[in-house]
Amino acid sequence: MKSVIDEIGGIVRVVGTPGEENFGGKVKMSEAGVFDDVDAALMVHPSTENGVGSRSLAILPIKYEFFGKNAHGCRPQEGHSALDAAISTYTQISMLRQFVTPGSYIHGIIRDGGLAANVIPAYASMEYYFRATTMAYCKEIAARAEDCVKGSCTASQTTYKTSMYECPYEDTKINYTLADMLTEKYKELGVEQINPVDEVPCGSTDVGSVSYVCPTIQGTIKIADCSVAGHSKEMAAATISEDGKAGLVTAATAIALIGLDLITEPEKLEKVKKEFKEGTC
DSSP: OOTTHHHHHOOOOOOOOOOTTTHHHHHHHHTTTTTTTTTTTTEEEEESSSSSSSSOEEEEEEEEEEEEOOOETTTTGGGHHHHHHHHHHHHHHHHHGSSSHHHTEEEEEEEEESSSSTEEEEEEEEEEEEESHHHHHHHHHHHHHHHHHHHHHHHHOOOEEEEOSSOOOOOOOOHHHHHHHHHHHHHHTTTTSSEEOOOOOOSOOOOHHHHTTTTTEEEEOSEEEEEEEESSSSHHHTTTTHHHHHHHHHHHHHHHHHHHHHHHHHHHHHHHHHHHHHHHH
């Protein structure tokens, strides 16, 4: 693209987005306006399959901190157990899981629960992820979970506070025009077994925030066998294998060819923008 950009016009940017997993590099960049004047954001993620994108779940990370009063284990009546509040909350939120819409997920841990068995804990904390197809429903589930927290604190005579301990992510807005273009380019490059857009969201990604600012695609390219788990040492090793290097070149070529089409064939860019503006999800 760089070699022909002066001939065809337009601007191509390569934007590094660190902190993808928990700290929302793309979210912060979106909020800072990095993508406000971008016609289309194109990227491909390493994977064990070739694909042209998928839906993702919105995620809301909430931390609960409980505050009670220390006391000796043999004089518990003099204290208020923050751990009891946490355990009661955990139990109630676990029961809440049954009553959320399909495709929504609640998972959490007790981060702090005390330091000695013979001391009533004055402090406990929990960290939760609430996931759903929309951020609005994530917030609805979190509000119901906070009711569980309030009830537990009332029962245990403790207090609490909440905070967001990681960056929340939006769901991903699909652009099917871009997905069709990536399918076409993959085929031109000899890529086989190309999965269509996965309509069943599973994980969460910070690219969701970009997809609400400009037309966006996050495809996948196979660099390892399906037996290799994501976020594993084996996947890390695959990125510098021969298959990993070949996948990198193929993916980069595919999105470069899409960029070329979007610049030289205005009707394709207009179609991409029209789909985005009409709010197709």
